[in-house]
Amino acid sequence: MEDNNLIKFAYYLEDWDFEKGDKKVLKKEAKEVTTTEYLPEMKGQIFCPECSVPLFKSPEKKEFDTNGRKAFFAHGRKYTPDCSLRVKKAEGKKYTSEELAKKAIEDDELVIVKGFMKLKPVPPKNDNPQEYQGDPVEDIDGELADVPIGRHNGESFSLPSRITTVRGLCRNFNKNMYKYFHLPGRKNAIQLRDLLVDIKNVHNIDDVPRLYFAKIKSSINRGPTPQNIRQTMFEYPRGEYVDFCLKAVDLSSREHGIDDNS
Numbered sequence: 405m406e407d408n409n410l411i412k413f414a415y416y417l418e419d420w421d422f423e424k425g426d427k428k429v430l431k432k433e434a435k436e437v438t439t440t441e442y443l444p445e446m447k448g449q450i451f452c453p454e455c456s457v458p459l460f461k462s463p464e465k466k467e468f469d470t471n472g473r474k475a476f477f478a479h480g481r482k483y484t485p486d487c488s489l490r491v492k493k494a495e496g497k498k499y500t501s502e503e504l505a506k507k508a509i510e511d512d513e514l515v516i517v518k519g520f521m522k523l524k525p526v527p528p529k530n531d532n533p534q535e536y537q538g539d540p541v542e543d544i545d546g547e548l549a550d551v552p553i554g555r556h557n558g559e560s561f562s563l564p565s566r567i568t569t570v571r572g573l574c575r576n577f578n579k580n581m582y583k584y585f586h587l588p589g590r591k592n593a594i595q596l597r598d599l600l601v602d603i604k605n606v607h608n609i610d611d612v613p614r615l616y617f618a619k620i621k622s623s624i625n626r627g628p629t630p631q632n633i634r635q636t637m638f639e640y641p642r643g644e645y646v647d648f649c650l651k652a653v654d655l656s657s658r659e660h661g662i663d664d665n666s
């Protein structure tokens with residue numbers, strides 16, 4: 405969830421100028437407008453409520469951008485005073501040396517994900533039934549991977565990687581939220597919290613695999629279990645697309661904790 409909605413409202417004031425204008429006047433006389441209240445004739449006359457730099461609405465004429473994110477206000481590029489409302493760049497975490505990147509992995513701050521398991525993880529073999537049976541293996545060592553997370557112009561480091569599962573990411577979720585993950589095919593190591601996409605913001609088909617989250621509204625299995633398809637409906641705002649449904653066989657759904665009561 406890259407927070408593009410840091411600026412909840414813009415100051416709208418006609419004939420005010422960032423270089424010559426008095427900020428006190430702006431704060432006193434401007435009207436507060438949200439992205440939904442924005443009108444095309446306000447273009448060039450809306451300003452940041454914190455740093456007073458000219459803002460623009462993105463996308464200008466639509467409610468959502470091509471990534472399905474709600475329209476937001478952003479700072480123009482001409483002036484760049486420090487402002488806590490500036491969207492942090494999703495450049496991701498960079499490391500000055502391979503040693504430091506390795507250290508971050510050892511310290512559990514950085515995870516290089518080489519891939520996701522193709523097959524369902526199996527519980528560990530258990531020769532002695534009385535022995536404690538652990539969780540299925542959800543996360544295993546991968547090979548060394550070349551990862552472009554060097555500080556100097558995309559310099560690559562050779563780093564130990566993991567083959568994991570979504571369930572593995574969900575375990576210790578609160579801790580994982582703040583770890584940096586380098587996912588397959590990505591250029592950056594990004595905090596998990598910034599990699600998660602709320603399906604409510606999805607309004608287009610997406611070719612790039614992403615990590616989504618949703619709230620279940622209902623789940624129904626309309627045939628013989630366990631091989632029948634279970635239809636799990638998510639909370640989703642009706643728009644161009646009417647609903648958002650996960651179709652997976654009942655067996656697999658139940659293994660993920662989804663049943664009629666979900």
Ligand SMILES: [Zn+2]
Pocket residue numbers: 452453454455456457479487488489490
């Ligand atoms: Zn600002």
